[in-house]
Amino acid sequence: MKISLGIVGLPNVGKSTFFNALAETGEALVANYPFCTIEPNRGLFSKEDELLIKLAKTASSKKILPAVAEIVDIAGIVRNAYKGQGLGNQFLAYIREVDLIILILRDFNDPLVSHSEAQLNPLNDLEIILLELIFADLETLKKALERASERAKSYDRETVFKKDLLSRLRVGLEQGRLILNQDLQEEEKALLKSYNFLTAKPFVCLVNTDEKELPRKQKLNFSDFLDSYLSTHNQREFLLRNISSGESFIYFSGKLLAEIKRLPEEEQQQFLAEFKIPKIKPLIWQRLFNKLSLMTFFTLNENEARAHLAPVEITAWQAAAYVHSDFQKKFLSAEVISAKDFLALGGWQGARTQGGTRKEGKDYLLKNEEVILFHTRS
C-alpha cells in the first residue's frame, strides 16, 4: 500500500530541513531565503521494525524489507496562496496527492533566517495554513457546485444528493470548520473522495522549536500550546473548533536534527540521550498509523521478510493485492499465524507440525501483525 506524507508550512520554517532528516533517499536544498523549494522533493523513509528483524531471523530470510512511506517536501504556503500569492496555487495540487499532511510551524528565533510573518508565533502559522486550505477548498467547491447545479436541473437523484452535500460542506467551511471535522456519513465520505479536498485530509502538527526549549515543550498538549502564545479570542475559537484539546504536537529542532544526521550511527544515539530528544521517525510512524488507521502484516520466505502497510479491517483477498496483483487474481486460500506464535513455534515448519497455522478464505479479516502466506492457483 503506497502511503504519502506531504510537508506543508510557511516559507523558511524548516520544511526541507525536516525532509532531509527523515528521507533516506533524495536530498532537498536548504537555504536561509524563502521559497527555496519550488518543485517538490520526494523521498522514502522506512519503519524501524524489531519484530520484522526477529521474524526474518526465524524464517532465515536473506533480505529484510521494512514498510516504507513516501515523503514530499512542498513549496512554502503564504497568506492568499489560494489566490495565487507567493508561488501561485499550482503547488496546492501536490498537497492533494498526499494521504497525511505534516504541518510545520516555526518557533525558533534566528535573525539570519527571515520569517514571512512580522512576529514569531506558531499559532499564527497554524491559523494561516488552515485558512488557506479552507479557502482553496471553497474555490474547488464553488466550481463543483456550479457543475452540480446545472446538472441538478434534470432532478436526477444522485446529482441532487451531491449538490445538497456540497452546499452543506460550503456552509461548514464558511463557518471555519475543516471538512475533516464535519459530520459526514460513510456514503458521503465515499462520494467526496474524488474531489481530494485539502481539509478532508488528516494532519499532524510539528513545531520547529529553539533547541534550548525542546525539553520543556516536548510535554505540551494542544491546550498548553494554545496557552503558551498570544492569541485572539477568534483565533482560539477557530483552532479549538478544528483541533481537539488533548491532541499532542511533535516538537523538534530542525537545527539539532541536521546536526545529528551528520554524525555516525553510534554517536547519534549518544546525542539523543544527552539532549533527551526522542527519535523523530518512530513518532511520525506512530501518528501515521493512528491518523490513517493502518496496520502491518508480514510475508516471510527464504528470500525475503517483508512488512506491508494496510488499512485496518482488510480482508485476506484485499491484502493479496498489496503483495502481488497475481496473488489476488489466482487466490485460493491464505495460511495465517500471528507473528508472536510464528516466533514461539520456530517458523513455518514448526508452526505447521504443531497446528499453529490456520487456513483462511477470501473474506477473512486480517489482524495486526499477522504473518500470511497466499496459496494460489497455478
Ligand SMILES: Nc1nc2c(ncn2[C@@H]2O[C@H](COP(=O)(O)OP(=O)(O)OP(=O)(O)O)[C@@H](O)[C@H]2O)c(=O)[nH]1
Ligand atoms: N536556527 C535555526 N535555524 C533553522 C532551524 N531549522 C531550519 N533552520 C534554517 O532555516 C533556513 C530555512 O530552512 P529550510 O529547511 O530551507 O526551510 P523551508 O521551510 O524548506 O523553506 P522554503 O523551501 O523556502 O519554504 C535554513 O537556513 C535552515 O538551516 C532551527 O531549528 N533553528
Ligand SMILES: [Mg+2]
Ligand atoms: Mg524548502
